[in-house]
Amino acid sequence: MINLELIGFQELQDELSKELAALRSDKVVTVGIHEEAGNVESGDLAMASLGAVHEFGADIKHPGGTSYGYASKAAADRDEVRFLKKGAGYMELGVTQPHDINIPARPWLEPGVASATPEVLLTIQDGMEAGQSMDQILEAVGAVAAGKVKVYMTDLKTPPNAASTIRKKGSSNPLIDSGAMRQSVTHKVSIGPAEEGLD
Template sequence: MITLDLIGFQELQDELSKELAALRSDKVVTVGIHEEAGNVESGELTMASLGATHEFGADIKHPGGTSYGYASKAAADRDEVRFLKKGAGYMELGVTQPHDIKIPARPWLEPGVASATPEVLNTIQDGMEAGQSMDQILEAVGVVAAAKVKVYMTELKTPPNAASTIRKKGSSNPLIADGHLRQSVTHKVSVGPVTEGLE
């Protein structure tokens, strides 16, 4: 037979209620690419939009007009056709017509944050035991989660880049070219509700 000692139970419950009330906050921590990250260096696309494109995938209607041909005499001898920068290359063979480009989804944010769950729970517990404020705990959680997302992005391998993309950027990692996207991942503690993000 199981018995419960109820002596002091009400006091314990009251103390727990006080602890939970002290932790209640109208603040939230968001992790990802915030609007402060600005635009991609090469154009008007924002870093946040680029991140969303990788997270969810995209269908892009390309207007065409991209030059292609042989980058050098050696490439011509090998019959190796590549896209050419305007005015560059050994021999232009033509320009592309309007076409659709499908960018596959490479989820990095949601699974990246999920991978931080054990560390986040430990961070919350450690903060509570140390008597930290909710702001301090949220800051610590944000640091941990953003770091785990960056690790996840670095290790992501699938779906792989197209061979032409690997040649162009010199890397098979689909999310890492110059590192700017990964560097744009930050955390922010703010008063809720969250007004940024994609629904």
């Protein structure tokens, strides 16, 4: 049988407990689209709601009445039918009836934050070694995580946009149109517990 005597173990444990106590905080960092982002440019929809639609998907009951037809004579010659803005286009063929629209889920927030885990752990470690306060560490962690979420959004390719959507916005990236939603992703340090989701 081997007997080991740990010299200074209690002092080490006490010092570690003191360090951990110093790091305890009632503050949290949240990453995503916060209420302050406001509404999307084209309407009354909150930017956070748009983010939630993409994260979880949605079924929308469209009332119909959207004009469709040929945008130009060249489009008519090609028999290329598109949705038209009211009063615009070369020839209206009709208007849509009430119908359901399914927007598939394209999770961007949860996997985007998860992709930041290695960098977040290094940021915490570096902050502790540098003697930073918990507020400073949380700010750094939030900035790292928000940046990684934006990269994830940019790189996301599935599920792809419909061909009509790609024609309309000129891009195949399912989450990037004007870039406003991606730019709305921020971090915020606040007193916990964190509030999640939409009311």
